[in-house]
Amino acid sequence: MIAAGAGRRFTAVGARRHGRQHEFAARRLFRAAIPVTLVVGAIAGLLLAVDPRPVGGAMSRFDGRLVVPLLALGILFYALQGLRWHLLLRDIGVHQRVRDTELINLAGQATTAVLPLGDLTRALLASESSGVEFGATAATVTVQELTFTLLLVLAATPGLTLLPGGIGWMIATVAGVAGILVILTVPRVFAVVDRASSLTPGLRRLLPQIEALQREVRQLLRRPDVLAGSAFDLGRVIVATASIYIVLRGLGVGSVSWWGAAMVLAVSYVGGAISLLPGGVGANEASVVGVLVLLGVDPASAAAAAILQRLALSGIATVGGVAAYLGVRRSMHLTGARGLRALIASTRTAAIPANLPTTTSAVAAPAP
Numbered sequence: 001m002i003a004a005g006a007g008r009r010f011t012a013v014g015a016r017r018h019g020r021q022h023e024f025a026a027r028r029l030f031r032a033a034i035p036v037t038l039v040v041g042a043i044a045g046l047l048l049a050v051d052p053r054p055v056g057g058a059m060s061r062f063d064g065r066l067v068v069p070l071l072a073l074g075i076l077f078y079a080l081q082g083l084r085w086h087l088l089l090r091d092i093g094v095h096q097r098v099r100d101t102e103l104i105n106l107a108g109q110a111t112t113a114v115l116p117l118g119d120l121t122r123a124l125l126a127s128e129s130s131g132v133e134f135g136a137t138a139a140t141v142t143v144q145e146l147t148f149t150l151l152l153v154l155a156a157t158p159g160l161t162l163l164p165g166g167i168g169w170m171i172a173t174v175a176g177v178a179g180i181l182v183i184l185t186v187p188r189v190f191a192v193v194d195r196a197s198s199l200t201p202g203l204r205r206l207l208p209q210i211e212a213l214q215r216e217v218r219q220l221l222r223r224p225d226v227l228a229g230s231a232f233d234l235g236r237v238i239v240a241t242a243s244i245y246i247v248l249r250g251l252g253v254g255s256v257s258w259w260g261a262a263m264v265l266a267v268s269y270v271g272g273a274i275s276l277l278p279g280g281v282g283a284n285e286a287s288v289v290g291v292l293v294l295l296g297v298d299p300a301s302a303a304a305a306a307i308l309q310r311l312a313l314s315g316i317a318t319v320g321g322v323a324a325y326l327g328v329r330r331s332m333h334l335t336g337a338r339g340l341r342a343l344i345a346s347t348r349t350a351a352i353p354a355n356l357p358t359t360t361s362a363v364a365a366p367a368p
């Protein structure tokens with residue numbers, strides 16, 4: 001009887017453990033499906049807003065020979081992003097192989113389509129892998145994306161002259177980026193913002209992270225090699241513009257010039273960023289359609305271009321990001337969960353995260 005009772009208990013424990021494993025696997029599958037679901041939902045919403053039959057007809061006319069060049073451009077876009085980030089990480093004392101940085105960079109793209117500011121996931125993963133504090137790795141992402149946005153808007157200037165109020169929009173965007181840089185690099189200006197943040201209940205808890213971010217961004221921007229590395233961000237601008245230009249040509253839209261394509265890209269990118277939606281899903285597509293229609297493109301072809309552009313970049317980011325994340329978990333034993341839990345805890349206690357690495361960044365000011 002004792003043996004039989006022990007056997008039943010053992011079987012029950014095994015069944016519960018097996019059930020938990022299935023539940024964990026189901027949750028992982030659900031999380032992996034979120035980016036795909038968001039993209040599909042955005043496309044479905046766009047098709048509901050525009051008659052799907054003309055959109056389908058426009059997409060059916062797309063030149064299939066351009067699919068491979070589009071995929072190659074998408075891969076090159078993220079490869080350039082990873083290489084630029086690798087150089088920035090090296091400037092703060094993170095010494096790892098380029099392959100590892102590229103994997104972490106691609107892994108972070110999976111959450112970019114799920115969470116606002118999800119791009120900071122790669123900063124969390126880099127912090128966990130290197131032991132450098134999160135504020136330093138977040139600063140590298142901040143510098144990279146601010147530089148990319150500024151170059152993207154400047155590259156779109158010739159095309160913005162074609163839009164009513166386009167130059168005003170460009171000036172406002174550049175001024176916004178410049179304002180952020182001034183706040184992060186001029187101590188007296190940041191001191192004013194810091195005092196205002198300390199009086200704001202929601203921001204007061206984030207002061208340690210904000211101060212660390214400001215310190216590291218200021219030190220990074222003082223390095224000549226960081227500014228020289230902006231060439232990689234310019235390369236991303238050219239690749240992304242070429243991607244949407246090829247999409248338009250594949251749909252038979254020949255009325256939009258290269259500078260017009262750059263302008264469409266800039267407006268959609270900034271529009272998606274301002275919306276604070278995960279990956280800019282929905283806002284990005286709406287901006288593409290709206291600007292193309294203003295340029296004289298028929299709504300069906302404009303909607304088809306928005307969908308194909310989303311699939312070209314987000315398809316690689318989603319599929320490649322999930323695969324890279326699984327590879328990072330397996331090869332580097334990283335999850336980002338430890339750093340994320342510590343960051344969330346720090347917002348509640350207004351203290352430096354206890355579980356995040358506290359190694360001081362190795363950024364050094366350039367020699368006089």
